[in-house]
Amino acid sequence: MSKTILEVTDLRKHYSQRRGLASVLTGQGRVIPAVDGVSFYLRENETVGLVGESGCGKTTIGRTVLRLTDPSSGRIVFDGRDITHLSRAELRPLRREMQMIFQDLDAGLNPKMRVRAILREALTVYERPSDAEIASRMRELLEQVNLKDSKLANFPSELSGGEKRRVGIARVLAVRPRLIVADEPTSALDVSIQAQVVNLLRDLQKHLGLTYLFISHDLPVVELVSQKVAVMYLGRIVEMGLAETIAHQPRHPYTRSLWSSLADKRSTEVSLSARGGGGERRAWGVFDFEQPASGCRFAPRCPLYQDKGRPAVCTDPASEPPLRDLGNGQVVACHFA
Amino acid sequence: MDAPLLAIEDLRTYFYSRAKRAFIRSVDGVSLQVAPGETLGIVGESGSGKSVTALSAAGLVSAAPGVISGRIELRSNRVRRNLLDGLERYVRVEQQDGRVMAVEKDHRGWRRHAETSMAGVRGKEIAMIFQSPRSALNPYSTIGRQLVETIRLHTSVKGESEAKELAIHWLERVRIDSPRLRFDNFPFGMSGGMCQRAMLAMALCAEPSLLIADEPTTGLDATIQSRIVELLAELKAETGTATLLISHDISVIQRLSDRVAVMYGGTVVETGRATQVLAPQAQARHPYTAALLASIPSTETIRRKSYLQAIEGEVLDTIDVPRGCRFYGRCNRVTEGVRERCAGLEPPLAEVAPGHKLRCWLYPA
Helix, strand or coil: CCCEEEEEEEEEEEEEECCHHHHHHHCCCEEEEEEEEEEEEEECCCEEEEECCCCCCHHHHHHHHCCCCCCCEEEEEECCEECCCCCHHHHHHHHCCEEEECCCCCCCCCCCCCHHHHHHHHHCCCCCCCHHHHHHHHHHHHHHHCCCHHHHHCCHHHCCHHHHHHHHHHHHHCCCCCEEEEECCCCCCCHHHHHHHHHHHHHHHHHHCCEEEEECCCHHHHHHHCCEEEEEECCEEEEEEEHHHHHHCCCCHHHHHHHHHHHHHHCCCCCCCCCCCHHHHHHCCCCCCCCCCCCCCCHHHCHHHHHCCCCHHHHCCCCCCCCEECCCCCEECCCCC | CCCCCEEEEEEEEEEEECCCCEEEEEEEEEEEEECCCCEEEEECCCCCCHHHHHHHHCCCCCCCEEEEEEEEEEECCCCEEECCCCCHHHEEEEEECCEEEEEEECHHHHHHHHHHHHCCCECCCEEEECCCHHHHCCCCCCHHHHHHHHHHHHCCCCCHHHHHHHHHHHHHHCCCCCHHHHCCCCHHHCCHHHHHHHHHHHHHCCCCCEEEEECCCCCCCHHHHHHHHHHHHHHHHHHCCEEEEEECCHHHHHHHCCEEEEEECCEEEEEEEHHHHCCCCCCCCCHHHHHHHHCCCCHHHHHHCCCCCCCCCCCCCCCCCCCCCCCHHHCCCCCHHHHHHHHHCCCCCEEEECCEEECCCCCCC
């Protein structure tokens, strides 16, 4: 079995929100626990998918494990080295080994620089290669991301969405990273182009031995590219396991509803009955950091909680369900699953 | 099909690219029909002209030259006319071999005339919901106020308190919980899905004969998307409003549409009943539709972890429109027998089965 490249233990990232003059002056404000005690690991050359609704903390995890934001507590070990408290200077050589692909297509593409200059900059951040080396590396990069030479002379604004994404990926590959956090790499693209990018990312992984933390709310894509999937809800992982298991034998009620809502949208026959009347609809209200549920955070929206006749254990403040091991690598945080 | 409620004929909407000194042929000869009570889904990649077609129908294209020719026939109970009637005289189009070479448009004259023509139609007969509901709502006004304003403007209910009751009724109809409390909410205090529901209430409260829904679920979370799709299906059954639904998400189109039009490069390349066009095994199918359907990860693809079938290349930019088929450059089904025609001559929209039309040389009429 390949070795562990990234290990995250009990990671927390709390943002404080200050509203109004009084809270600014006193330095007190509400605390938003964007990531609230998350542990997982990635093995070399493997892809772990991170899914959940927007606002559940997926992106914050991605940014924190790369130390783009500082964690509030917890431990991040990259390639056997604890990087949780490294200084900026100490992090710098490590940065080239771990890179991020951002959701925003334009992020990292300076609008006033041509593609050639953008790639050249990326190639010369950590090294001082000769012009000939730069030229050959640039050709290699273009080939890797399947982009035409003629695009080198273009400005980002002259590129289509798919091309921008390819340039973004080439820029990341330029420093030869080992770990890539891909934050919604396809969500801003058309389905047809999404497929190109997904294929490209998988090819690159195969040829370059990359490791991906793949953040997305597109469930079929996550299932396709990942070996393992972690499902997040309100800053915590509620279920984790092999991609096939999570997709086909989900145990947590939240994972189940995620997948069934996909099936709903997919189903071809138009059901005209008001399926799932008021109760279910209310179950899908928006979640809210401001009124954290006591006990299980999913209880207020949980269909299982309703079906079981609102058992007290689900809302007991002292017993937020821990991740239980179900065997076969599957863990789930639910009293009843 | 019944007499259409909306008939768009040979619509052309162009824009001008100063950088390239050329026309962007966003909509290039589109004909579409929507029957009363029917949902027509328009699907295609971004840049294929879906949204511009819808905006043209609602008279919301503001950039010059904009709409330059065509007919938009609306036949509801209250309005029966060509919405572009009398506008020809503001435009002079120079054509060569059926291609537009130059456009002279008195834009101000057109706008003034078009505004008069659309008064009493937009919002009342044709209502629209957009992709980003939050940006379509006024951030400085509560959703209740905005709804009341719409009701008093577009319906016979003019009194403040009756309008408020009607507004609350509509908030309830779009399944917003505790509508009386939500009435006083500002858009920023509501989630994206909730804003889209409020937009829907605003669009439907005037009981329009046509609803244009432009990417109504894009940008929402997967779970919320399916709720909005469900709501649209329920409201369609309840109100019977004809809908022009635009989405690049085939699953949404599949779920809600009676008929489907597939657009590519500013033209309709395939149209027919949803069951004909999107059937898993179709007798005849445009290569572009086939490619769109294949690029969605199927259960089989995922199970075998095989590659997705991507459409190679990029969406046609409608500036340098090729002579032949617009999809020729990306098509993977060109055979030697048709190659010459594909490259040299744009195929016509030919009927391959009753109501099912294709624009492809592989399926000549």
